[in-house]
Amino acid sequence: MSEKRAPWRLLAGLHRRRGEAVEAELRQALRELQSLEDALHAQREQRAQRQLQCEQRTQQQAQLSAAPRLCIASWLEGERHREDLARQLQAAEQALQRAQDACDAQQEQIAGVRTRLARHNSQAEQYQQRADRLARQCAEQRELAEDEEIAETVVARARLHPGMRAVRR
Numbered sequence: 382m383s384e385k386r387a388p389w390r391l392l393a394g395l396h397r398r399r400g401e402a403v404e405a406e407l408r409q410a411l412r413e414l415q416s417l418e419d420a421l422h423a424q425r426e427q428r429a430q431r432q433l434q435c436e437q438r439t440q441q442q443a444q445l446s447a448a449p450r451l452c453i454a455s456w457l458e459g460e461r462h463r464e465d466l467a468r469q470l471q472a473a474e475q476a477l478q479r480a481q482d483a484c485d486a487q488q489e490q491i492a493g494v495r496t497r498l499a500r501h502n503s504q505a506e507q508y509q510q511r512a513d514r515l516a517r518q519c520a521e522q523r524e525l526a527e528d529e530e531i532a533e534t535v536v537a538r539a540r541l542h543p544g545m546r547a548v549r550r
Contacts, residue, residue, distance in 0.1 A: 393519065396512040403505045410501060414494045421487045428480045435473045442466045 442463050 390519075393512060393515050396508055396515060400505060400508045400512065403501055403508060407498065407501045407505065410494055410498045414491065414498065417487055417491050417494060421484060421491070424480055424484045424487065428477060428484065431473055431477050431480065435470060435477065438466050438470050438473065442470070
């Protein structure tokens with residue numbers, strides 16, 4: 382009997398180990414997701430800071446441009462400063478665009494991780510269902526084996542019964 386049950390135990394053990402491997406992959410995927418979300422949060426903070434700097438620089442540029450009554454030297458200095466601010470603004474806008482691109486790329490990575498996580502969850506559910514089905518089948522096999530043993534015992538006892546021996550002769 383134990384030889385008949387051994388493959389079921391091996392198969393159940395195999396499914397359990399597969400489930401554990403899937404759980405480990407799920408934990409790793411969750412850690413990756415958390416890391417990506419932390420990075421995304423940091424990128425958003427940087428983007429907000431850069432946006433604020435851009436707005437401040439734009440206000441400074443507007444203030445410098447709104448003072449037409451300054452003397453020529455002051456105006457030329459203002460123009461140089463405005464050009465410097467324009468370069469800084471352009472650099473900030475480029476940095477902001479790079480940050481947005483990085484944010485978009487991270488969003489895609491997060492979506493990929495979520496897709497993998499959903500797939501792993503689905504696989505884990507399938508493995509659990511298979512393990513449950515195998516456990517039920519093992520229980521049914523045990524019950525059948527016990528029923529066979531009981532039937533064999535009843536037949537053997539019936540053969541040994543004196544009335545049955547007389548009927549056979």
